[in-house]
Amino acid sequence: WQQAYDYCQDLNKNSGYAGYKSWRLPTIKELQTIIHYGKSRPAVDTNYFNGYSGDAYLWSGTADVKDSSKMWEISDSSGSSKTQAKTSNNAHVRCVYGTELTETTSFGSSINGVIKDSNTKLYWQDSDVNKTWEQALKYCEDLEYGGYSDWRLPNINELSSLVNHSKST
Numbered sequence: 001w002q003q004a005y006d007y008c009q010d011l012n013k014n015s016g017y018a019g020y021k022s023w024r025l026p027t028i029k030e031l032q033t034i035i036h037y038g039k040s041r042p043a044v045d046t047n048y049f050n051g052y053s054g055d056a057y058l059w060s061g062t063a064d065v066k067d068s069s070k071m072w073e074i075s076d077s078s079g080s081s082k083t084q085a086k087t088s089n090n091a092h093v094r095c096v097y098g099t100e101l102t103e104t105t106s107f108g109s110s111i112n113g114v115i116k117d118s119n120t121k122l123y124w125q126d127s128d129v130n131k132t133w134e135q136a137l138k139y140c141e142d143l144e145y146g147g148y149s150d151w152r153l154p155n156i157n158e159l160s161s162l163v164n165h166s167k168s169t
Contacts (some may be wrong), residue, residue: 001071001086004059004093011095025061026096028072028081028165033101034094035079037156043079049094057084057091062165072165079156114146120161123148 004025011023035043041055057073064070070083073091084091106118110126117124125146131139136153143151 001059001084001091004091005061007093008095017095020097023095023097024100025059025093027101028060028062028074029101029160030096031058031060031074031094032079032081032157032160035074035076037079040078042076044076051092057082059091059093065165112146114148117161120158122154122158122161124162125151 008023008025011017012021015021017023034045034049036045037043039045056076058076060072060074062072064072064083067083069087070085072081073084074081076092108116108118113126115124115126116122125143129139140151140153143149145151
């Protein structure tokens with residue numbers, strides 16, 4: 001991980017890389033934005049991002065909140081994520097430049113059992129139920145809740161917006 005961090009920092013030396021001088025390791029949320037969850041091996045769009053083998057993990061700059069000696073990484077094969085010790089196996093690195101995506105959500109109060117995230121503009125049911133995937137699709141399709149009838153099952157990126165990697169239970 002330290003080598004990956006140093007690599008991104010080195011891109012900022014002299015005239016920078018591609019004319020930019022604020023390269024860094026991406027957060028786990030930023031890495032999730034380049035994953036194509038409808039593809040695998042690799043689960044990235046190789047028309048834009050080259051060098052992916054479909055069998056590697058990518059380091060992030062997001063620490064495991066329970067153990068700062070571990071960092072989050074994401075699979076370029078499936079998009080799954082896990083934590084890995086900073087000093088363990090090597091992983092790939094893809095540096096990023098730009099405003100960092102934050103881990104914050106901005107939930108309003110629950111009104112009629114519905115919570116709005118003002119960052120994503122999504123509305124969430126304030127409770128969950130245990131269903132198979134097929135049952136969940138039907139449940140959301142048929143749901144009339146909190147004065148709304150156009151509920152749907154969220155996609156993986158929408159679900160990911162609920163996760164705050166800087167908090168722990």
